Amino acid sequence: MRVIVLGAGVVGVASAWYLAADGHQVEVIDRQALPAQETSFANGGQISVSHAEPWANPGAPLKALKWMGREDAPLLWRLRADPAQWAWGLRFLRECTAARARANVRAIVSLGLASRSALQALRRELALEYDQLERGILHFYTDPAEFEHALPQAALMREFGCERVPKTAAECCEIEPALADSRIPVVGGTYTAGDESGDARRFTGALARHAGARGVSFRHGQAVAALRREGGRVVGVRLASGERLDADLTVLALGSHSPLLLRPLGARIPVYPAKGYSATLALPDGVAAPTVSLTDDGHKLVMSRFGQRLRVAGTAEFNGYDTSLNAARCAALLRRTTAIFPALEGLREVEYWAGLRPSTPGNVPLIGDMAAAGLPGLWLNTGHGTLGWTLACGSARLLADLVAGRDSGLDPRPYRF
Numbered sequence: 238m239r240v241i242v243l244g245a246g247v248v249g250v251a252s253a254w255y256l257a258a259d260g261h262q263v264e265v266i267d268r269q270a271l272p273a274q275e276t277s278f279a280n281g282g283q284i285s286v287s288h289a290e291p292w293a294n295p296g297a298p299l300k301a302l303k304w305m306g307r308e309d310a311p312l313l314w315r316l317r318a319d320p321a322q323w324a325w326g327l328r329f330l331r332e333c334t335a336a337r338a339r340a341n342v343r344a345i346v347s348l349g350l351a352s353r354s355a356l357q358a359l360r361r362e363l364a365l366e367y368d369q370l371e372r373g374i375l376h377f378y379t380d381p382a383e384f385e386h387a388l389p390q391a392a393l394m395r396e397f398g399c400e401r402v403p404k405t406a407a408e409c410c411e412i413e414p415a416l417a418d419s420r421i422p423v424v425g426g427t428y429t430a431g432d433e434s435g436d437a438r439r440f441t442g443a444l445a446r447h448a449g450a451r452g453v454s455f456r457h458g459q460a461v462a463a464l465r466r467e468g469g470r471v472v473g474v475r476l477a478s479g480e481r482l483d484a485d486l487t488v489l490a491l492g493s494h495s496p497l498l499l500r501p502l503g504a505r506i507p508v509y510p511a512k513g514y515s516a517t518l519a520l521p522d523g524v525a526a527p528t529v530s531l532t533d534d535g536h537k538l539v540m541s542r543f544g545q546r547l548r549v550a551g552t553a554e555f556n557g558y559d560t561s562l563n564a565a566r567c568a569a570l571l572r573r574t575t576a577i578f579p580a581l582e583g584l585r586e587v588e589y590w591a592g593l594r595p596s597t598p599g600n601v602p603l604i605g606d607m608a609a610a611g612l613p614g615l616w617l618n619t620g621h622g623t624l625g626w627t628l629a630c631g632s633a634r635l636l637a638d639l640v641a642g643r644d645s646g647l648d649p650r651p652y653r654f
């Protein structure tokens with residue numbers, strides 16, 4: 238089949254790879270000059286099945302209220318006159334029950350485990366290099382109440398197959414010795430040995446090169462203006478240049494921008510941008526910086542080591558499609574990092590970045606065809622929220638399996654629109 242994949246982020250490129258592996262003729266369209274220039278550019282770098290707890294959980298509404306209006310809050314709602322934001326917010330509240338949170342954790346862990354295995358297989362097959370580290374992920378806590386909250390969450394993930402195990406404060410410092418210097422004592426943690434980290438941008442670029450060698454064609458610097466519907470089917474796209482492209486199957490993998498192309502066709506998917514920040518620190522030789530990938534759950538921060546760089550990422554701001562850098566939020570990121578790792582204080586080479594997580598209310602991505610929504614010919618692989626890097630390979634493989642009518646070993650229902 239002739240397939241057009243819209244978007245050359247980590248999700249679109251992985252989709253192209255697995256669809257081409259099935260013998261389809263694949264073309265990828267992206268408005269940027271290179272792959273992974275938007276949300277996949279400088280994320281937290283974690284392959285974290287252990288991060289399966291969605292923001293939408295029973296404790297979230299109270300926390301969000303408490304943080305409202307605080308410029309440096311880990312999770313900040315900036316209320317706008319935007320019906321899409323309000324509709325998304327209401328659906329988010331519906332996902333905050335214990336039963337919905339449990340179902341979402343199950344869906345994320347299942348896809349996450351499949352995705353991690355798919356990534357490992359791909360890495361072996363193609364000898365990919367992207368500053369990957371296989372040292373597990375340590376969630377650490379400096380607040381006893383946050384640690385208490387994490388223990389049943391970790392137990393829930395273990396129930397679904399993710400081996401996230403509790404650790405004492407001393408064990409946390411054995412796993413990551415740099416934590417011993419923290420000005421705010423660590424009270425405990427959980428460790429997931431099977432989780433990993435790596436640079437999503439480097440991975441996406443490398444996979445795109447392999448996909449190109451396999452026959453996938455990439456058209457960069459081309460904005461998609463509209464999906465084309467003829468005779469009740471989506472039959473391709475119209476580019477901003479006016480050019481029309483035909484396809485038997487069109488895959489929407491435009492991250493946070495996916496809903497915008499659907500609106501003119503009368504379809505609304507619950508994907509809304511959740512802005513996050515990252516700071517990438519160039520590390521001098523010998524500095525006491527972490528090498529194990531870390532999650533500072535209470536502050537919604539993650540840290541990953543890429544060679545001589547440390548990436549710190551996190552915080553969430555619901556503020557539409559704005560990607561400007563807010564000085565207070567950048568400063569909060571660095572303040573917390575240097576409180577935990579005082580040796581990093583005063584580092585001068587820091588690159589800040591902000592990106593838009595394509596978030597669904599329950600953080601479960603949308604994967605599958607849109608025939609039931611009246612748009613046959615159109616497939617979704619979008620809405621990966623906080624976990625697009627973790628879930629990219631598994632989501633792309635699931636998509637290819639669904640297109641082929643193959644059993645993927647995963648129940649596809651939680652990801653259907």
Ligand SMILES: Cc1cc2nc3c(=O)[nH]c(=O)nc-3n(C[C@H](O)[C@H](O)[C@H](O)COP(=O)(O)OP(=O)(O)OC[C@H]3O[C@@H](n4cnc5c(N)ncnc54)[C@H](O)[C@@H]3O)c2cc1C
Nearest residue numbers: 246248268276277280281282283461492513624625626627
């Ligand atoms: C601060 C932060 C930290 C994160 N940390 C992690 C982490 O540690 N682990 C993890 O698993 N995930 C993490 N994520 C989430 C992850 O980065 C995203 O879920 C993922 O990058 C989404 O990938 P995507 O391919 O769907 O979207 P994108 O990477 O945004 O790709 C979409 C592509 O579509 C293109 N595009 C959009 N509109 C058009 C158009 N009209 N025409 C043509 N092209 C268009 C864009 O140029 C872009 O290349 C983090 C995100 C943020 C913001």
